[in-house]
Amino acid sequence: MSQVLSKIFQSMNAAVFVRLDEQDFQLLTLPPIWLSQFCSKDLVTGEQIRLEGLFPFLDCFLQEAEDLWDSKVSSAHRSGPWIDFTPNGEEIPLEAMALRRDDKALLVIQDLGEEYYNEVVRLQGYRNGALSQEELEREIEEQTKQIRIREEEIAMKLLSAASHRDHETAEHVRRIGLYAEVMAEALGWDVAARADIRIAAPMHDIGKIGIPDRILLKPGKLTEEEFEEMKQHSAIGADMLSGTDIPLLEMASEIAMCHHEKWDGTGYPTGLSGKDIPESARITTIVDVYDALVHKRVYKEACTEGSALEVMQQMVGKHFDPELYEVFVTNLEKMREIKENYSDPGLG
Amino acid sequence: MVQKKICLLGAFAVGKTSLVMRYVNSIFGEKYYTTVGVKIDKKQLVSNDQEVTLMIWDLAGQDDLTRLRTSYLRGVAGYVIVADGTRPFSLNTAINMHKEAREYTGDVPFIVAINKADLREEQWRVEAEQIKALEDDGAIIILTSAKTGEGVEETFQLLTKSILEAESRNKQLHDNENTQ
Numbered sequence: 164m165s166q167v168l169s170k171i172f173q174s175m176n177a178a179v180f181v182r183l184d185e186q187d188f189q190l191l192t193l194p195p196i197w198l199s200q201f202c203s204k205d206l207v208t209g210e211q212i213r214l215e216g217l218f219p220f221l222d223c224f225l226q227e228a229e230d231l232w233d234s235k236v237s238s239a240h241r242s243g244p245w246i247d248f249t250p251n252g253e254e255i256p257l258e259a260m261a262l263r264r265d266d267k268a269l270l271v272i273q274d275l276g277e278e279y280y281n282e283v284v285r286l287q288g289y290r291n292g293a294l295s296q297e298e299l300e301r302e303i304e305e306q307t308k309q310i311r312i313r314e315e316e317i318a319m320k321l322l323s324a325a326s327h328r329d330h331e332t333a334e335h336v337r338r339i340g341l342y343a344e345v346m347a348e349a350l351g352w353d354v355a356a357r358a359d360i361r362i363a364a365p366m367h368d369i370g371k372i373g374i375p376d377r378i379l380l381k382p383g384k385l386t387e388e389e390f391e392e393m394k395q396h397s398a399i400g401a402d403m404l405s406g407t408d409i410p411l412l413e414m415a416s417e418i419a420m421c422h423h424e425k426w427d428g429t430g431y432p433t434g435l436s437g438k439d440i441p442e443s444a445r446i447t448t449i450v451d452v453y454d455a456l457v458h459k460r461v462y463k464e465a466c467t468e469g470s471a472l473e474v475m476q477q478m479v480g481k482h483f484d485p486e487l488y489e490v491f492v493t494n495l496e497k498m499r500e501i502k503e504n505y506s507d508p509g510l511g
Numbered sequence: 512m513v514q515k516k517i518c519l520l521g522a523f524a525v526g527k528t529s530l531v532m533r534y535v536n537s538i539f540g541e542k543y544y545t546t547v548g549v550k551i552d553k554k555q556l557v558s559n560d561q562e563v564t565l566m567i568w569d570l571a572g573q574d575d576l577t578r579l580r581t582s583y584l585r586g587v588a589g590y591v592i593v594a595d596g597t598r599p600f601s602l603n604t605a606i607n608m609h610k611e612a613r614e615y616t617g618d619v620p621f622i623v624a625i626n627k628a629d630l631r632e633e634q635w636r637v638e639a640e641q642i643k644a645l646e647d648d649g650a651i652i653i654l655t656s657a658k659t660g661e662g663v664e665e666t667f668q669l670l671t672k673s674i675l676e677a678e679s680r681n682k683q684l685h686d687n688e689n690t691q
Contacts, residue, residue: 219516219551219566223585243580244548256548279547286576287545290523293574294543297598301636 169193169208175273182232182268186213197257197274200249214270220245221259221272228261232268244279256280311358314411318362325372328379334505335454336365341501342450343443349490350442355410363415364447367422370400397423397432417441422448425482437484445484449491450498452478457502468499512555512562515674516586517667520579520612521593522604523572526626529657530593531569534667539658546571549583558671565671579608581615589620589674591666596625596654597634602641609648620673621650624666628654 172179172192180188194206201217214221224242231240239262247255256279260271323333343364347357371379374396378389385393400419404412421435421444428436456471466474472492479488491498519527528546532538535552550569555562568587571577584590590612594605605623612621623645625637631654645652651669655662 220549220568223583226585227582243583246548246550258548283545283547286547289576290545290572290574291543294524297600301598 172271176276177271177273180212180214180270180272182270183211185229186215188212188214188270191269195274197249197255198272200251200253200255201247218245218247218257220247220257224259224261225270228259228268228270231261232263235263237263244275244282315362319365322365322369325369328371328376335458338454338501338505339367339447339450340365341505342454342498343446345494345497345501346446346450346487346490349494350446350487356414359411359414360418360443360446363411363418363443364450366400366404366415367418367444367447367451368396368400369403369415370396370398370419372403373399394423394431397421414443418444418447420444422451424448426484427481429481440484442487445487449475449483449487452482453491453498454502468495512564514564514566515588515671516566516568517670517674518568518570518584518587518590518612519593520570520590520605520608521572522595522598522601522608523574523577525572525593525595525598525601525605526655526657527572527593528569530591530624530626530655530663530666531567533657533660533663535567537660539660541658554667556668556671558668559675561675563671563675565667567667573604573608579611581611584612584615587616587619588678589622589670590616591670592621592623592650593655594623594625596627596637597630599636599638599641602637606641606644609645609650620670620677622666622670622673623650623652624655624662625652626655626657628661629656629658 169192173195176195176197177192178195178198179191181191182188188211190206190208190210190212193208194210199205202212206212214225216222220242227240227242239260242259242261244256244258247257249255256275258273258275260273262269262271319333319336322336326333326336340361340363344357344361347360352360374393378385378393381389397420401416404416404419407413418441420432421440424430424433424435424440424444425448426437426440426445428434430440452475453471456466456474457468459465475483475488479485519531521527523545524543528544528550529539531550531552532540535554546569548571552567552569554565554567556565557563568583570579570583573579592605592609592612595601602625609621609623642652651673653662653666653669655666657663
């Protein structure tokens with residue numbers, strides 16, 4: 164090796180070896196101080212040395228280096244930095260590089276010194292920043308969750324107050340939202356939309372607040388005229404919830420408007436059919452019918468789940484979206500769990 | 512005495528170096544110092560009446576600037592995937608790194624250490640789905656705290672035991688194949 168090159172490597176605190184065979188190397192440069200600390204004797208230029216076992220990290224890298232030397236490519240392959248400890252416990256940051264020049268397999272091992280510690284400082288700064296950002300994001304997520312819980316709580320209180328007029332219970336209101344959320348999850352909706360439907364679906368009948376007591380609370384069958392007036396609750400509800408750009412209320416408005424639309428187009432208020440009916444409303448229609456059937460009301464006894472499903476099966480393709488009904492049936496176990504966990508006190 | 516190479520993998524700042532420091536030197540420092548590259552420590556222990564030297568490779572944590580260099584896993588007998596129980600993101604990184612490591616190492620024993628368990632009363636944010644994803648993949652999960660020492664010895668002992676048992680099973684399988 165030329166004196167110039169040797170001096171360059173010396174200034175880099177690097178040792179250059181040429182590979183003699185699988186285990187033996189020959190030192191081409193002056194031995195750096197750090198290298199002597201790892202060897203049990205003082206080394207001299209030209210000395211043959213067995214590197215195996217000297218640095219555990221290098222044992223692993225040498226296998227990669229062998230591949231490079233065998234391939235005879237001219238590009239260099241770096242090991243990446245590693246920290247080794249001298250017998251005195253001194254920490255030394257090293258990096259190895261394998262390359263091929265003039266048909267010789269060369270290995271350069273360098274003490275990275277300050278360069279390594281500068282990189283540590285740079286990465287430390289970056290990672291401290293990333294940690295702070297992660298913490299901030301977690302805090303925002305937590306706050307958003309709390310806001311969402313409060314929003315839901317307020318919505319549920321207001322809804323149960325509104326529903327009280329026609330004897331719907333707070334549990335019914337909550338169940339509708341939870342069933343709808345199960346459906347949305349099964350359909351692959353994102354987390355935000357799932358949370359929205361949990362609150363929006365229970366608002367489907369909010370328009371009943373605008374229906375006079377003589378109709379809303381009338382025992383027995385409504386006249387044709389009264390029924391026409393009752394049908395207004397969809398539009399009233401949609402109107403009450405519209406006019407904002409809050410996704411939750413936009414969804415609640417479309418559900419209120421379309422929850423009496425039917426898959427075959429015979430529903431009200433506009434006679435939409437098939438997938439022209441928003442999916443949120445098609446979901447709400449199914450879970451609302453299920454909940455009404457399996458619970459006792461002042462005017463009827465609760466159906467068993469079996470007979471409720473028989474009734475609902477008749478409605479598939481006419482009232483219900485067939486694909487969504489399939490999803491509902493697939494998730495029946497979860498629906499049943501909600502039904503049992505949120506049962507009306509004193510009702511079956 | 513047998514020598515076994517094990518690696519510690521995981522996102523940055525989950526406490527990999529702290530776990531090694533606790534296990535090898537019985538010390539813990541509160542301040543976070545990032546690892547660049549690889550640090551190798553040695554620890555001797557006895558497992559199944561056998562003396563073993565563990566070569567513990569503490570690999571730099573993964574982030575946007577540092578990816579797992581799978582060649583570091585060459586010759587590994589087992590690995591510990593470390594996650595921080597107060598940072599759910601680190602558990603996702605752990606799951607992904609495990610998949611990546613698996614492709615390189617094949618079916619070697621591994622343990623998932625969910626670290627910083629001393630904070631589990633106040634800041635624990637491990638989600639059941641994340642635990643399930645790991646358990647479905649056959650992971651043994653140990654809650655650890657480099658600060659208090661909880662689960663640290665157990666993690667390395669159990670991994671070593673699994674390594675020796677896996678080796679013995681493989682040897683038996685090999686012997687059986689040769690006798691047939």
